[in-house]
Amino acid sequence: MNLSAEPKPVTRTIVVTSGKGGVGKTTATANLGMSIARLGHRVALIDADIGLRNLDLLLGLENRILYTAMDILEGQCRLDQALIRDKRWKNLSLLSISKNRQRYNVTRKNMENLVASISALGYDFVLIDCPAGIDVGFVNAISPAQEALIVTTPEITAIRDADRVAGLLEANSIYNTKLLVNRVRTDMIQRNDMMSVRDVQEMLGIPLLGAIPEDTHVIISTNRGEPLVLKKKLTLSGIAFENAARRLIGKQDYFIDLNSPYKGIFQKFQDIVFGT
Ligand SMILES: Nc1ncnc2c1ncn2[C@@H]1O[C@H](COP(=O)(O)OP(=O)(O)OP(=O)(O)O)[C@@H](O)[C@H]1O
Numbered sequence: 505m506n507l508s509a510e511p512k513p514v515t516r517t518i519v520v521t522s523g524k525g526g527v528g529k530t531t532a533t534a535n536l537g538m539s540i541a542r543l544g545h546r547v548a549l550i551d552a553d554i555g556l557r558n559l560d561l562l563l564g565l566e567n568r569i570l571y572t573a574m575d576i577l578e579g580q581c582r583l584d585q586a587l588i589r590d591k592r593w594k595n596l597s598l599l600s601i602s603k604n605r606q607r608y609n610v611t612r613k614n615m616e617n618l619v620a621s622i623s624a625l626g627y628d629f630v631l632i633d634c635p636a637g638i639d640v641g642f643v644n645a646i647s648p649a650q651e652a653l654i655v656t657t658p659e660i661t662a663i664r665d666a667d668r669v670a671g672l673l674e675a676n677s678i679y680n681t682k683l684l685v686n687r688v689r690t691d692m693i694q695r696n697d698m699m700s701v702r703d704v705q706e707m708l709g710i711p712l713l714g715a716i717p718e719d720t721h722v723i724i725s726t727n728r729g730e731p732l733v734l735k736k737k738l739t740l741s742g743i744a745f746e747n748a749a750r751r752l753i754g755k756q757d758y759f760i761d762l763n764s765p766y767k768g769i770f771q772k773f774q775d776i777v778f779g780t
Pocket residue numbers: 522524525526527528529530531532553634635636637686687688716717718719720722723726741
């Protein structure tokens with residue numbers, strides 16, 4: 505028996521959620537997951553978005569999924585057969601819950617057991633991509649998580665739903681919540697046509713993890729199945745995601761400038777985006 509062995513640090517299980525659909529949960533899960541893996545951690549992504557699953561597409565892994573969590577629960581396969589390893593970064597894996605909605609009868613307990621099994625394999629991070637809405641899929645997706653990332657756009661409808669979700673998370677004993685503001689447009693903020701990130705953050709009262717600009721490269725990368733953060737010359741949104749990933753793992757404590765990201769920290773970003 506090796507008495508000097510350090511206990512392995514516990515897995516951080518983070519649910520990526522929003523309330524309002526289509527604000528960028530899946531995009532954020534793929535890019536943050538890929539970034540954290542590139543920073544050397546073992547990351548498992550769980551696509552809890554049944555029927556409309558698309559995390560596999562964003563990662564370019566759609567043809568590799570033979571088994572899902574449903575098959576594990578039905579005894580058709582082992583966990584390691586359903587955990588698909590990314591071709592580029594072997595320390596990044598993807599687990600889909602189900603291929604179609606009909607076969608969806610996963611319980612909270614099932615989700616908790618799945619995450620516990622992944623954790624036992626030595627993963628450092630489990631990121632759960634939540635389905636849109638706050639029905640049973642949401643309840644299942646949040647149940648194994650100790651932390652949450654709430655994604656919103658700077659629009660009042662998305663912010664209102666994010667606020668509701670923040671309340672639901674607290675009611676489910678998830679108090680460690682961070683905010684990611686997506687699809688930020690500095691030109692619109694400057695014209696007072698869009699709320700600044702600071703305004704959004706203050707309305708919600710949730711600590712800010714990062715702000716991601718509106719960027720057509722997001723759509724291009726989705727279509728290619730290649731997360732933005734993999735590009736050799738990072739685009740604006742790729743840099744912003746990488747910055748958020750570094751903050752999530754505690755490696756960076758400043759925000760990048762959405763106008764001039766290649767220059768690093770930049771006061772104007774604070775002025776325009778955060779409205780200081
Ligand atoms: N920063 C961005 N710039 C431009 N387009 C974006 C950005 N973020 C997301 N999108 C686009 O918005 C759409 C919705 O994104 P995504 O699928 O990640 O949202 P979601 O919250 O997971 O949606 P759902 O609630 O349906 O699961 C996609 O077409 C995506 O490419």
